[in-house]
Amino acid sequence: MAIRSADREHTRCAPLHGRDELSKIHHAPPAPRLAAPPVMTKAPIRVAITGAAGQIGYALLPRIASGQMFGPDQPVILQMIEIPVEKAMDALKGVAMELEDCAFPLLQDMVLTSDPNEGFKDANWALLIGSKPRGPGMERGDLIKENGPIFTGQGRAINEHAASDVRIAVVGNPCNTNCLIAMHSAKDVPDDRFSAMTRLDQNRAQAQLAMKARVHSSSVGNTLIWGNHSATQVPDFMNTTINGRCAADVIGDRAWLEGEFFTTVQKRGAAIIAARGLSSAASAANGLIDHVRDLRDATPKGEWRSVCIKSDGSYGVTEGLISSFPVRADGQGGWEIVQGLELDTFLKERLAATNAELESEREAVKDLLV
Numbered sequence: 001m002a003i004r005s006a007d008r009e010h011t012r013c014a015p016l017h018g019r020d021e022l023s024k025i026h027h028a029p030p031a032p033r034l035a036a037p038p039v040m041t042k043a044p045i046r047v048a049i050t051g052a053a054g055q056i057g058y059a060l061l062p063r064i065a066s067g068q069m070f071g072p073d074q075p076v077i078l079q080m081i082e083i084p085v086e087k088a089m090d091a092l093k094g095v096a097m098e099l100e101d102c103a104f105p106l107l108q109d110m111v112l113t114s115d116p117n118e119g120f121k122d123a124n125w126a127l128l129i130g131s132k133p134r135g136p137g138m139e140r141g142d143l144i145k146e147n148g149p150i151f152t153g154q155g156r157a158i159n160e161h162a163a164s165d166v167r168i169a170v171v172g173n174p175c176n177t178n179c180l181i182a183m184h185s186a187k188d189v190p191d192d193r194f195s196a197m198t199r200l201d202q203n204r205a206q207a208q209l210a211m212k213a214r215v216h217s218s219s220v221g222n223t224l225i226w227g228n229h230s231a232t233q234v235p236d237f238m239n240t241t242i243n244g245r246c247a248a249d250v251i252g253d254r255a256w257l258e259g260e261f262f263t264t265v266q267k268r269g270a271a272i273i274a275a276r277g278l279s280s281a282a283s284a285a286n287g288l289i290d291h292v293r294d295l296r297d298a299t300p301k302g303e304w305r306s307v308c309i310k311s312d313g314s315y316g317v318t319e320g321l322i323s324s325f326p327v328r329a330d331g332q333g334g335w336e337i338v339q340g341l342e343l344d345t346f347l348k349e350r351l352a353a354t355n356a357e358l359e360s361e362r363e364a365v366k367d368l369l370v
């Protein structure tokens, strides 16, 4: 099932001569010139989004179409993928109608489809959101059997149909292991194109540290999440800074850092589900905007961002797992793990625990890692 939006006709509707005549009658000063429409010189990029009619999709799509993910001068074609179910495709049509109604200057075209081969065709970025969210009382890892298989087919479709420069960001949970599955299913796509999202966790940790230190969140720098996007994730407090100083020193309350800070960040997703009855969507979409920008734009000198990428064994993380690291992007499409950060015994133990969880998730889906 595929629907392509009709080419838009841009018509001028202001009868300028009428306005001039009116000006003459009233002897008013000449009317100001109408601003020229922006000239788009860049070729559009194709962004494939799975689960586009879901909660995160709804919060995300207008932000991509308005230039917040790829920049204010970068036209986009949205390739929106849903499941082949009438209700989902109808909902997707409704989302597309709303996007049309925004008349975004950067939105060049939309493709609505339930066929991954069509949805990923020539995609430069693939945002893999579509999958089931957890409900109250579940852990993200509980979704693995249900959601994991989605990522084999999508990985294969990306392999066969996406653009040669495709980059992939996985959000659907458990996102680290789903990313691992997609990466294994896309044999011809270099592994370093695959990433999963802990930017939401980074933002959460940044906000918690700022509130505790009674500073604005912009005073907190190099916030860092290690490991799995799960309740075992490790929010760093040794390498993160507050107004340029080590966060642990500024906070000066080790019990809070190892206790409340850790559990608040680790369990924030569950707390949102308990409060809203639905999993995070606005903050998740925001995290994904940040995530893609983190990987596209060159990281400022001396900084890093939290991104789940394939481990090369750095910091003792098992090689081949998709784990969250401090990452720097070069602005040319490449990225690397920042080396040489110090972790104390507490953080090292927690990193070993989250690594063990990622290993057990990998074991649970080993049949999908073909």
Ligand code: NAD
Pocket (backbone or CB within 6 Å): 050, 051, 052, 053, 054, 055, 056, 057, 081, 082, 083, 088, 129, 130, 131, 132, 133, 134, 150, 170, 171, 172, 173, 174, 175, 197, 198, 200, 201, 229, 279, 280, 281, 284, 287
């Ligand atoms: P949602 O249920 O509102 O929407 C999911 C959408 O995906 C639905 O419209 C569904 O029809 C679609 N879908 C399911 N399988 C699909 C497939 N094979 N192909 C295409 N579309 C498919 O869920 P949501 O709130 O948007 O969350 C989506 C996922 O993101 C969940 O797994 C959730 O746990 C996860 N999530 C991750 C993070 C993170 O930080 N990594 C944050 C929030 C949510």
Ligand code: LMR
Pocket (backbone or CB within 6 Å): 133, 134, 140, 173, 200, 268, 269, 270, 272, 279, 280, 284
């Ligand atoms: C989140 O962190 O908000 C998402 O991963 C949703 C969840 O299940 O917690």
